[in-house]
Amino acid sequence: MTEDIPAPAEAGAEAVYVYAVCRAEEPPDLTGLAGLSGEGPLRALAVGPALTAVVQTVRAAEFTDEAWQARLADEPELERYARAHHEVVCAMAARLPTVPLPLATLYHDEQRARAALGRESQRFHAALERTANHSEWGVKVYVTDAPVRQAAEDTPQRPAVGAGRAYLDRKRSLRDRRERHRTDALRIADAVDAGVSGLATASRRLPPHGGRVPDERRRQVLNATYLVAEERAAELARLAQDLRERTGAQVELSGPWVPYSFVGEV
Known part of the structure; x- marks a missing residue:
């Protein structure tokens, strides 16, 4: 489901980072969650019936192929990203039935994120049913x-x-x-x-x-x-x-x- 961010990204270009998809009839409480340090606030994105994605706007330049390869070679930096991702997933799983998405799942904009995740709604519902409790x-x-x-x-x-x-x-x-x-x-x-x-x-x-x-x-x-x-x-x-x-x-x-x-x- 991850879309490739073009390299090099245009200066100032943004992308939508997705942490998880939750079963929620209403927008979930995201209080106290920072996500990736220095990025915009986390927000809820409706992606299907009773399904909400937890997303964050990030700088596209941070996730080009070149940037990500450099991060893979920088263990402390990679760990920082992985920890931030995991903390959001764990916090959501403690509040709602949650399907975690892989590290660095990105889309060019909300419209594409909503469309791509919506196409997977059946899979998300099946996973949520299987892993609930x-x-x-x-x-x-x-x-x-x-x-x-x-x-x-x-x-x-x-x-x-x-x-x-x-x-x-x-x-x-x-x-x-x-x-x-x-x-x-x-x-x-x-x-x-x-x-x-x-x-x-x-x-x-x-x-x-x-x-x-x-x-x-x-x-x-x-x-x-x-x-x-x-x-x-x-x-x-x-x-x-x-x-x-x-x-x-x-x-x-x-x-x-x-x-x-x-x-x-x-």
């Missing part, structure tokens, strides 16, 4: 690393009769232990995912972050996100503790979040 929760599972080969065990200090066979046997044993460890880790990941999925309304299993956790002897085996009814939050916390005790793995639960991961799956 739900939050997103993240679950990450870590297990200890597989056995590490010890040089003193794997390499004979001096040649001896049968040393070659013993070395190969140790190598084979280590390989078998590592394979069992990998299988056990996958089984734990599947067990945690199945347990939380049984409680959740929807789930998304993401690729685990590769490699070991820096300075720690643990490896991530599950990286998933779940859409959970707000009334089941306490049940989820108890389940996470039970899964820690049953599996012996480190099960990290984070949230509740605005359900970014589930508004597009309708």
Whole structure:
């Protein structure tokens, strides 16, 4: 839905930045929300039956391809934009059923924004229906690393009769232990995912972050996100503790979040 802002933008040209679309019969209360620092005030834009977008007029030059590429290389500046966007989305989600839009969703003017968002009204209503009274929760599972080969065990200090066979046997044993460890880790990941999925309304299993956790002897085996009814939050916390005790793995639960991961799956 994002329109490209031409580059270079004309001096003084403006664009309409969209944060979220809410279910609201009347213009929502935007008190206390600043949005992107230094820009105009936030305002409501009706985009369909019972649908209102939260928008802000911004300088088009701030969002040309060149400007955005430069921002991507400037981590503090990118974080500032992302935080401002997220704060508006979270504030609206606390007040009204809300569909968050991606960072830097822009249109040339209100007319184009209203038309483009209006064409998506059916999708917005479906997403709002699906995520109403739900939050997103993240679950990450870590297990200890597989056995590490010890040089003193794997390499004979001096040649001896049968040393070659013993070395190969140790190598084979280590390989078998590592394979069992990998299988056990996958089984734990599947067990945690199945347990939380049984409680959740929807789930998304993401690729685990590769490699070991820096300075720690643990490896991530599950990286998933779940859409959970707000009334089941306490049940989820108890389940996470039970899964820690049953599996012996480190099960990290984070949230509740605005359900970014589930508004597009309708």
